[in-house]
Amino acid sequence: MTKNEFESVVRDHQRMVYSIACNFFHNDAIAEEVAQDVFLQLFEQHRTIQLGAHCVAWLRRSTVHRCIDAMRRSSFRQEMQVDCMPDIASEVPETDLLLQEGLRRLIASLPEKPRTVLILRYGEDMDVEEIGRTLQMPVRTVWSHLQRGTAMIREKATRYLKEKVLEGDRR
């Protein structure tokens, strides 16, 4: 990969790398730092990385691993139990934008593996086999993390809906 090719890779894939990191942390500053580090790592290893699908797969894998490393290194852990998850009920009215914001916060508060699997599945539109290859994880384990993650989010969302219904009944 030449310098010009590296530049075009950065411009073409900056949204993808930044979005994975941003969805992982739900924090723009950390996401930017992680995304920059991923591209610098790509620059350092540009001789061994081929353009195209190989490069995209490498970028996804490196971003995910860097996110996990950064999370483990920092003393601040966003991982929470279902009961401690941020309460979207108090902040999310009917508008889609706020619902999406609530969902992003919930995803960023999941344990690292379900979180990563959900981001790759719904953010990157990857199938379970691809996710397994990226995370070096058996397909069954990917399924299990996917189900666990969605169940945790559903539980919170259901609780939110019940509260809304109860609030409506009281009125």
Added chain:
Amino acid sequence: MSQFERDLREALRHREPPSGFADKVLARSCESVTRHTARPWLAVAAALVLVMGGGIFVQQQRQHAEDEKAKEQLMVALRITGSKLRNVQARLSTIQQRAVERQSNP
């Protein structure tokens, strides 16, 4: 696909990075190139400083050892000279004593 999955997909859709993101990455990659090219020179300079410093240290140690040896030899020579002088002095005083005895008992 369920509504829930559609919502997840929508929530996790790609977003634009902050403006100037790509330029920052490219600037950092240029810095990294400069750092990498500067490294061999730094290593050579560090090696030279180490070799020169080591040479000076060895030379100083050698000089110090030679000084110590010379000092030791001087001390030995002084000790020998001192003992010889004491012997000569003792002999002289014996001769002098005998001469005095001979004069008093002719």
